Amino acid sequence: GAVVSQHPSWVICKSGTSVKIECRSLDFQATTMFWYRQFPKQSLMLMATSNEGSKATYEQGVEKDKFLINHASLTLSTLTVTSAHPEDSSFYICSARLGQLGNTIYFGEGSWLTVV
């Protein structure tokens, strides 16, 4: 199957700083990339959908100024958590899809963010 790589796997940052998470599709061009967040014992919650070259579409309740998403190329999307606070500590995971709705969506390994 296709490979999606996410980096870093673990990050600890101080409250008030920003942290960037990268998501790369290694062997295919991803038309659409998705960012999810998961809190303990909950399902993966969609944060935003991004298409290459256009602004991300954020889900209700997700602050776009806090969670900056950039999808500048067909193989790279980044999520920047700005002015991070301890309540932003969570598991963040990206996924990527080639082509149409209903095609297989491939996931990265996820990133654990801890804000201290």
Added chain:
Amino acid sequence: ILNVEQSPQSLHVQEGDSTNFTCSFPSSNFYALHWYRWETAKSPEALFVMTLNGDEKKKGRISATLNTKEGYSYLYIKGSQPEDSATYLCACNTDKLIFGTGTRLQVFP
């Protein structure tokens, strides 16, 4: 709001047992149903994508069925092995992919 429900939440079976779990989803605006297998510290692995009512898919000892009219899908594992231990996620695709909370399967030798 689209709710995708999975049951049971967790399952413990003996090696060699066959098992199945359920994913239910609202049948309106349905486009596709995805099943993933997720082992700790790894990426979720895509198992199946199903779109048509009555679809059945098989991959080795794992198979899945889809009923879009009543809004459910079953995942079956025949002759469970310890390496099948993982969380199995389903996700319903409308214009976005909405996940259930998963079924955590543990297979004991």
